[in-house]
Each structure stands twice: as structure tokens, then as C-alpha cells.
Amino acid sequence: MANLFPNIDWMDLLLATGETLYMTLVALVGTLVLGTVLGLLIYLSAPGNLWENKIVYLITAGFVNIFRAIPFIILIFLILPLTVLLFGTFRGPTAALPALILGSAPFYGRLVEIALREVDHGVIEAAKAMGAKTSTIIFKVLLKESMPALVSGLTVTAIALIGYTAVAGSIGAGGLGDYAYFYGFTRRDMDIVYVCTLLIVFIVFIFQFIGDVITKKIDKR
Amino acid sequence: MIVIDQLSKIFKTNEHELKAVDDLSLSIEKGEIFGVIGYSGAGKSTFIRLINRLEEPTSGTVEIEGQNITGLARHDLRVKRQEIGMIFQHFNLLWSRTVEENIAFPLEIAGTSKANIKVRVQELIDLVGLTGKEKNYPSQLSGGQKQRVGIARALANKPKVLLCDEATSALDPETTDSILALLVDINEKLGLTIILITHEMHVIQKICHNVAVMEAGRIVEQGNVLEVFTHPKKPVTKKFVEQVMGKPNDELTDDLLIEHISDGHVLKLTFVKETANQAIISEVAKHYDVDINIIQGNIKQTQEGAYGSLYLQMTGDLSAVEQAMQFIRSTSVDVEVIAHG
Ligand SMILES: Nc1ncnc2c1ncn2[C@@H]1O[C@H](COP(=O)(O)OP(=O)(O)O)[C@@H](O)[C@H]1O
Ligand SMILES: [Mg+2]
Numbered sequence: 001m002a003n004l005f006p007n008i009d010w011m012d013l014l015l016a017t018g019e020t021l022y023m024t025l026v027a028l029v030g031t032l033v034l035g036t037v038l039g040l041l042i043y044l045s046a047p048g049n050l051w052e053n054k055i056v057y058l059i060t061a062g063f064v065n066i067f068r069a070i071p072f073i074i075l076i077f078l079i080l081p082l083t084v085l086l087f088g089t090f091r092g093p094t095a096a097l098p099a100l101i102l103g104s105a106p107f108y109g110r111l112v113e114i115a116l117r118e119v120d121h122g123v124i125e126a127a128k129a130m131g132a133k134t135s136t137i138i139f140k141v142l143l144k145e146s147m148p149a150l151v152s153g154l155t156v157t158a159i160a161l162i163g164y165t166a167v168a169g170s171i172g173a174g175g176l177g178d179y180a181y182f183y184g185f186t187r188r189d190m191d192i193v194y195v196c197t198l199l200i201v202f203i204v205f206i207f208q209f210i211g212d213v214i215t216k217k218i219d220k221r
Numbered sequence: 222m223i224v225i226d227q228l229s230k231i232f233k234t235n236e237h238e239l240k241a242v243d244d245l246s247l248s249i250e251k252g253e254i255f256g257v258i259g260y261s262g263a264g265k266s267t268f269i270r271l272i273n274r275l276e277e278p279t280s281g282t283v284e285i286e287g288q289n290i291t292g293l294a295r296h297d298l299r300v301k302r303q304e305i306g307m308i309f310q311h312f313n314l315l316w317s318r319t320v321e322e323n324i325a326f327p328l329e330i331a332g333t334s335k336a337n338i339k340v341r342v343q344e345l346i347d348l349v350g351l352t353g354k355e356k357n358y359p360s361q362l363s364g365g366q367k368q369r370v371g372i373a374r375a376l377a378n379k380p381k382v383l384l385c386d387e388a389t390s391a392l393d394p395e396t397t398d399s400i401l402a403l404l405v406d407i408n409e410k411l412g413l414t415i416i417l418i419t420h421e422m423h424v425i426q427k428i429c430h431n432v433a434v435m436e437a438g439r440i441v442e443q444g445n446v447l448e449v450f451t452h453p454k455k456p457v458t459k460k461f462v463e464q465v466m467g468k469p470n471d472e473l474t475d476d477l478l479i480e481h482i483s484d485g486h487v488l489k490l491t492f493v494k495e496t497a498n499q500a501i502i503s504e505v506a507k508h509y510d511v512d513i514n515i516i517q518g519n520i521k522q523t524q525e526g527a528y529g530s531l532y533l534q535m536t537g538d539l540s541a542v543e544q545a546m547q548f549i550r551s552t553s554v555d556v557e558v559i560a561h562g
Contacts, residue, residue, distance in 0.1 A: 126313035129273055129384075130327040130374075131302035140326070144317050220358040221316050 007189040012179065017199055019093045020175035023165045024203075027100035028158050034105035035157070036150075038064055039112020040138065050124075050134055060109075067106040072164050075103050076171060096165070096173035104161050111153035115146040148219040155211025159204050166200065176200055223249040223272075223382065223414065228281030230267050230438075241267040243438035244281070249416060249431075251286070251381075254408050254524070256425040256446070257418040258461055259435035265418040268435070269384050272416065273305045274298060285382060303331050306375030310387035312367040314359040320370050321346065321355040327377040345373040349403060365396035372403060376411070383407075385417035389424060401428050405524075422464040426450065426523050434458045447494060447525050465521055466529070482560065485536030487516070488546070491555040494526040501552060502533075509545040511537035532559070 038060055044050050045057040070078065076099045080090050087095040119142055127141050143150070169177025176196045184192030230242040241264040249255045259265050270276040272283055274290060283290040285305070293301055314323050321342050328338045346352055349369040359367055368388060375383055385404070389397040405428050408415050419425065425432050425446060433443035434457060442455045450466070453459045490501075506513055513533055520529035535542050549556045 120313065122309060122311055122313035123315055125275060126307070126309065126374075127326075127330075129275060129302060129305070129307040130330050130378075131299040132330045133299065136330060140329070141315065145315060147317065218317070221360055 005191040005195055007183075007187075007191055008195060012183070013195065013199075016174065016176045016179035016196070017203075019173075020162070020165050020177070020200070020203065023093045023096055023100060023168070023173065023175055024158065024161050027097055027104065027161055027165075028154070030097065030101035031104045031108050031157060031161065032154060034101060035108030036112055036143075038105060038109030039116060040142075042109065042113045043116040043142075044138075050137065064106040064109050067102060068110065072099075072103045072167055073170075075099055076168060091172040091174075093174045096168040099168060100161060100164050103164055104157050107160065108153060108157040111157065112146075112150060115149035115153060116142055118149060119145045148215045148221075151218065152211060152215045155208060155215070158207045158211070162200060162204055162207070222251050222286065223247075223416070224282075224284040225249075225272075226282045226284070228268075228271055228283065229279045230264075230271055230276055231279045240438050242271060242278075245438070245440055247433060247440065247443070249414060251414055252408070252412045253430045254404070254415045254417065254428050256429035256432040257416070257435055257440075258420065258422060258425050258432060259418075260420060260457075263435045264438040265420075265435055266386055267438075269386050269416060269418050272382075272384060273302055273307060303327065303378045304380045305382050305384065306378075306380040307384040307386070308368065308371040308375050308388045310390050312359070312364075312371045312391075314367060314370055314374075316359050319356050319358055320351060320362070323359070323370050324373045324377055327374055331378050341377060345377060348376070348407070349373045363396070364392050365399060368392065368396075368400050369403065372400075372407070376407065376413075379411075381414060383413050383415045385415065387419055388417060390419065390421065397424070398427070404428060422461040425461075426465050426521055428524060430524050434461065445525075446523050447528055450521075450523070451493065451528060466519060482516070482534055485512075485534050485561070486542055486558055487560040488533045488535055489557045489559050490531040490533065490549065491557070492520055492527045492529055492531070493553070493555070494528065495553055501549060501554060505545045505548060509537070509548065510541040511535050511545050 041056060041060040042064065045053040045060065047057075067075070079099055079102060083090045083095050083098055086098065089095055123145060124137060124141055127137050132141070165173065165175050166177025166180070169175045169179070170181050172178060172182075176199055180193045180196035184190065184196065225245060225247040228242055228245045229240065232239045232241055243264070245268065257265055257268065267276055271278050272290070274283075274293075278291055281291070285301075288301070290298070290301065315326065318326065324342045324345050325338050328341060333341065342355075346355060349372050351366060351369050351373070354362065354366065359370065362370065371388075383404075388404075389400050392400060401424065404415060404417070407413055408428075417424070417429070429446050431444065432446050432449050433440045434449070434455065435441070436455075436457050442449065442453070442458045449458060450462055453462045502513060502515075505511065513535055516532040516534055518529065518531035520527050520531060535545065537545075546556050546558075
């Protein structure tokens with residue numbers, strides 16, 4: 001092992017992997033919440049839907065479109081002042097969270113909206129005919145019926161997020177991207193870059209696997 | 222009783238207005254099966270959706286058992302909807318829920334306790350004949366079974382009215398018959414008022430008591446099913462009657478055929494509201510010294526009995542034929558001698 005990867009400090013690598021997982025998972029939770037809210041708002045306020053409202057629709061859809069258009073690396077620089085205001089620094093995994101969430105929530109929000117649009121209109125109609133409240137329709141019909149699409153959307157988002165954490169690593173967020181860039185690439189210790197790559201690919205596969213299993217299990221169509 | 226008064230629905234699209242339901246007035250008796258028939262685009266779905274306000278009326282009122290539905294505030298409307306069941310052409314089940322969970326859904330909405338839901342769901346599953354399918358998902362059911370779930374779900378909160386929007390139009394003929402039989406069964410067992418819309422006249426013929434014919438948002442003809450079948454007035458109604466009875470022209474050519482029969486009497490038996498028709502022919506054959514040969518017939522069963530006509534060739538002694546005819550006349554069936562050889 002030591003011969004194959006002469007420059008690797010295994011404790012550092014373990015720490016970096018932990019940081020990557022920490023950033024991915026915490027940002028994923030934030031993305032899930034913010035993205036679901038955004039997706040629901042766009043869907044519900046769209047013309048012909050339950051909360052039809054032009055202003056809300058334009059604001060939420062505009063927000064999503066603008067933030068999806070900004071490349072992630074630029075988004076990091078853009079919200080740097082906010083990050084510093086919140087955490088006193090822009091370094092470290094926690095300080096990377098606002099950028100990660102803001103970068104992936106609009107993406108997930110759009111996936112949520114698409115998933116909700118796929119819900120059969122007749123089923124919503126049937127729930128209305130039974131006298132269901134809007135909240136019942138949201139939680140027991142819309143979100144339940146679109147669950148497989150929501151989960152597979154979240155899987156895709158999680159994998160994009162892992163990529164984002166590596167980008168954030170290049171400005172010192174920590175994690176495997178950071179480790180590969182500062183300890184590997186800048187010192188030309190390519191063995192570090194290879195190991196980090198392998199680990200990231202492995203993490204991505206695990207997320208994909210978990211997502212696929214859950215999607216398959218809940219899809220009763 | 223359901224009273225619909227001057228109900229209109231106008232859809233405004235970009236430039237023009239479309240009167241989907243046009244000044245429609247109607248009253249439907251408690252406990253009857255009321256059919257609305259019309260071609261696609263006639264406004265049937267819009268009409269039935271106005272009854273539970275899935276579509277808001279442009280003007281007019283809907284009253285169910287003295288309560289004005291059109292005047293209800295949002296919250297009261299939601300509660301009222303729990304008393305109005307609805308089933309759909311494409312069933313509209315939640316695919317993420319099992320049969321029993323689908324049927325439990327309206328009960329959850331009504332705030333029924335868990336224990337009561339369990340009891341009621343089992344009752345309903347037995348009522349619609351889905352025992353053993355409780356844990357299945359809709360994707361594991363046939364079309365007919367899905368509609369049974371739809372019916373059970375619609376009945377969960379013990380509604381007074383059941384609205385059926387083309388409930389059998391996505392089903393094959395055999396399954397259609399079994400679903401229609403189920404609807405008649407619950408209509409009789411529960412005294413439920415059923416309003417059903419369809420573009421298929423045989424559905425009306427088989428289960429409805431009264432029918433309204435709809436064209437371009439208006440009701441152009443209505444009345445007792447037998448009356449409409451035997452005396453259709455409007456061209457559109459005549460066309461629908463032909464769907465099940467065949468064209469009157471078909472009979473004309475047969476009339477010519479009948480005239481060429483040289484032996485015995487050719488009789489035309491006319492059935493209206495006949496409830497014991499099967500027995501008549503065999504009774505005649507048994508008790509009178511005549512031979513009977515059925516030439517052609519077209520008899521349909523409706524809720525009020527059979528109607529239609531039957532052509533017979535009867536041979537035998539003249540007095541025996543006379544007696545046989547007298548016997549037939551003593552029932553509610555009409556006899557007419559078309560020809561005798
Ligand atoms: N939401 C809507 N917006 C605009 N036009 C509609 C809408 N719903 C129905 N229509 C129109 O109203 C007419 C009647 O439709 P519908 O009630 O569905 O007829 P049917 O059920 O008899 O086929 C049709 O011309 C249809 O295009
Ligand atoms: Mg229709």
C-alpha cells in the first residue's frame with residue numbers, strides 16, 4: 001500500500017472523506033427542504049393549478065431559473081460576502097453549505113416540479129370530489145403519488161452535490177476535492193489525485209445504489 | 222330529490238366563449254338511476270362536474286335534497302362533497318395505495334377513526350366483491366376490479382348521490398355488464414340516487430329509469446327510458462336508439478320476407494314493459510295445438526321489463542291459432558297478424 005501510494009496520509013484521507021460526506025449529506029437535507037418548497041410553489045401557483053397565482057409563480061420560477069443558470073464556481077464567489085457574514089470565514093465544510101444548498105436546491109426544485117406535473121390530474125380531481133383539503137391533496141396525493149420520481153430526482157441531485165463539494169474544495173472547503181487539489185495536484189503527487197478520484201466514484205456509486213433500491217421499492221405503478 | 226335550475230357553464234378561451242352547458246333545468250327523483258346520454262363534446266362531463274362543483278357554474282343553481290349546493294362556502298362545500306360519491310372513466314385511483322388504502326382515503330378525509338375505517342373498508346370490499354384483494358395495488362387489478370375499487374371508495378362515506386362519469390366506457394362489454402349490475406345492486410340495496418353519463422345507449426337501456434338526451438349543452442329530449450326508446454322524437458335520440466335496436470329499415474326488409482311465407486299465420490308480438498316474456502312462448506306451445514317457428518325478434522331488457530318485437534310463424538288448426546292468440550292477448554303482450562297463408 002505504502003509503495004503504491006507513497007504520499008498519502010491515511011488519517012488525512014479519512015478526514016477528507018468524512019468532510020465530503022458531511023457536506024453532501026447536510027447540503028442534501030437543506031436541498032430537500034428548500035427544493036421541495038420551491039417545486040411545490042412553482043407547481044401549485046402555475047396556471048390552472050390549486051393556488052394559481054401569477055406573482056408567486058413568476059418569483060419562484062424566476063428564482064429557480066436564475067440560480068440554475070449561474071455556474072457553481074461563480075455562485076461560490078458571488079455569495080462569499082454572505083458566507084463570511086454568517087460564519088466569519090469562507091473556509092471549511094460548514095461555510096460551504098450555503099453555496100451548496102443554493103446551488104442545488106433550484107435544480108432539485110425543478111425536478112420536484114416536473115415530478116408533480118406527472119401526477120395524474122384525474123387523481124387530484126377525485127380527491128377534490130371526496131372533499132379533501134388542499135393540504136391533504138399536497139401531502140397525501142401530490143407528494144405520495146410522485147414519490148419515486150422525487151427519490152430518483154434526489155439521487156441525481158445528491159450526485160451533482162458530490163461534484164459541487166469537490167468544486168468548493170478548490171477554494172478550501174475541505175473534503176476530497178480540496179485534498180486532491182492542494183495535496184495532490186499542486187504538489188504533483190498524482191497518487192493522491194487517483195485515490196481521491198476512486199473514493200469519489202465509490203461514494204457516487206453508493207448513493208446511486210441506495211437511490212435505485214428505494215425508488216424500486218416504492219414504485220407500485 | 223335533485224333540482225337543477227337554469228344551469229349554465231361558459232368557458233372563456235382567448236377569443237371566443239363556449240357554452241358547454243346551456244340553461245339546463247332538470248329534476249331527478251330520490252333513488253332513481255338517471256342517465257344522461259350525448260355524443261362527445263355535448264357537455265355531459267361539464268354538467269356532471271357542475272353538480273359537485275368541480276366546475277363552478279356561470280349561472281344557475283343545483284339543489285340536493287333541499288340544500289343549495291351552488292351557494293355553499295368553500296368549507297361547507299368540502300363537507301357536502303363527502304356526501305356525493307363520484308366515479309370516473311379512468312378510475313383515478315392512487316397507485317401508491319393498496320385497494321384497502323384507496324377505499325380508506327375518503328374516510329381519512331372525513332376524519333373517521335382508525336378502528337371505524339377498518340370495519341367500514343372491509344364492509345365495502347365485501348359489497349363490491351373484492352374480498353381477498355385488500356392488499357393488492359391498482360396496477361395488479363383488471364379494469365373491472367379497478368372500477369369496483371372506485372365504486373367502493375365513492376360509497377365509503379355513505380353518500381346520498383353517486384355521480385358516474387362514463388364509468389364503463391373504458392371497459393370491455395362483459396366487464397361493463399358486471400359493473401352495471403353492481404350499480405343496480407347498490408341502487409336497490411342502499412336506495413342511492415345515481416346520475417350517470419354515457420355515450421352508449423345500451424348502458425341507458427340496461428339500468429336507467431329515466432334518461433335525458435344532451436346535445437350542444439342542452440337537453441333536447443327526456444323522459445322514462447321505455448318511453449324514449451319506443452317513441453324517440455329528436456333525430457339524435459333516434460340515432461341513439463338505433464345503437465341498440467338496429468335501424469327500422471332492417472325490419473322493413475324482413476317484413477317483405479315475412480309476406481312470402483305461405484304456410485300458417487305470421488304474427489307480430491309487441492312487448493312493452495313485459496316482465497314474464499320467456500314463459501309466453503313455451504306456454505303457448507304447451508297448451509295449444511300449434512307449431513311455432515320464430516322468424517325474427519329484437520327484444521331488449523330494461524329496468525322496467527322487456528320491450529321490442531318478435532315475429533312468429535304459427536301453423537295449426539284455425540281455432541287453435543285463434544285460442545293461442547287470445548291467450549297471448551290476455552298477457553301484456555300485443556299480437557298482430559301480419560300475414561296468413
Ligand atoms: N376546462 C375547459 N376549458 C375550455 N373548454 C372546455 C373545458 N372543459 C370542457 N370544455 C369544452 O366544453 C365542451 C363540452 O365538453 P365535455 O363536458 O367534456 O363534453 P362531453 O363529456 O359530453 O364529451 C367541449 O367542447 C369541450 O371542449
Ligand atoms: Mg366526457
